[in-house]
Amino acid sequence: MAPEAQTGKQPTPALLFDTFNAYQRTQAIKTGIELEVFTAIGEGNTTAKAIAERCGASERGTRILCDFLTIIGFLTKQGNNYELTADSAMFLDKRSPAYMGTVTGFILSPNVMGNFDRLTEAVRNGGSVGTSSVEPENPIWEDFARAMAPMMALPAQLMAQLVDQTKDKNLRVLDIAAGHGLYGIAFARQNPQVEVTALDWPKVLDVAKENAQGAGVSDRYHTKPGSAFDVDYGTGYDLVLLTNFLHHFDKETCETLLRKVHASLADGGRAVALEFVPNDDRVTPPQAAAFSMQMLGGTPSGDAYTFAELERMFQNAGFTRSEMHDLPPTIERVVIGYK
Secondary structure, three states: OOHHHHHOOOOOOHHHHHHHOHHHHHHHHHHHHHOOHHHHHHOOOOOHHHHHHHHOOOHHHHHHHHHHHHHOOOEEEEOOEEEEOHHHHHHOOOOOOOOOHHHHHHHOOHHHHHHHHHHHHHHHHOOOOOOOOOOOOOOHHHHHHHHOHHHHHHHHHHHHHHHOOOOOOOEEEEEEOOOOOHHHHHHHHHOOOEEEEEEEOHHHHHHHHHHHHHHOOHHHEEEEEOOOOOOOOOOOEEEEEEEOOHHHOOHHHHHHHHHHHHHHEEEEEEEEEEEOOOOOOOOOOHHHHHHHHHHHHHOOOOOOOOHHHHHHHHHHOOOOEEEEEEOOOOOOEEEEEEO
16 A cells, blocks of 8 residues: 555655754754844844844844744744744843753764764664763763753752752752752752762862852762762762763663662662653653663663663662652653662
């Protein structure tokens, strides 16, 4: 049976064409951020001429860029006037406290994007054939800590509210692969009885300490430099945070780490993982499921794990039970393992 008879639709190359040219979307949003187009429009410069003057660009180039940004959903246009969408006003206008333009410094860095020039080899190999993000003291993690913090602020606050709802208990928190430190800092900010120990590479911890100082919690913020697999955690923690970390490794490596986490927890302690967790079909929800591709391109054996897979890892590491919580409006989920 012909494909069109099966689907009731005439085949069209539109999706194929759009996908072949999808790199233009990436470069257009990057250029819009670099030229501060979204900030310019937010300031009231709404015509191509006015935006161009504000951004130091040509009127023709600005018109074509803004039309394209309208086509892909970041701007609206009435007559010759452009306006920000609600998302663009929130995340792409530099005057917004939720500005995320810095994220391109990591997500679109040559180290990250370059791996996808070799994706065919990665598929054949079953993992990255370029620069692996899990190499010891990889300098990209300092870039990550500085660039990605704005994207992590909201989930950090939401996770702290979910896990420490009463905000009135003494809690010792270990933040593994702390990066920018915002997850541990969120717990310390909302509960003055929280003491945080952050673990990461030394230069990355410098960024976390800066953020702790800025948040006013540096007196309750301590550090352990080194590898999460090698450093002695100590014992007696009430919470161990594993935010955006397990997906970098295969299941066996995750279980090895989780056994170490389990041993570091006090009785009744909890391990709290933040992850891109696809449903069992591994194709929904789309953003979480698609994260597996990021891991294929950038790590030797990482993946976006389903809750069933994570639950089994926690169980094999000695945890008595696990539960999963959505964290709207983010696209990630929180998995909590109980000792």
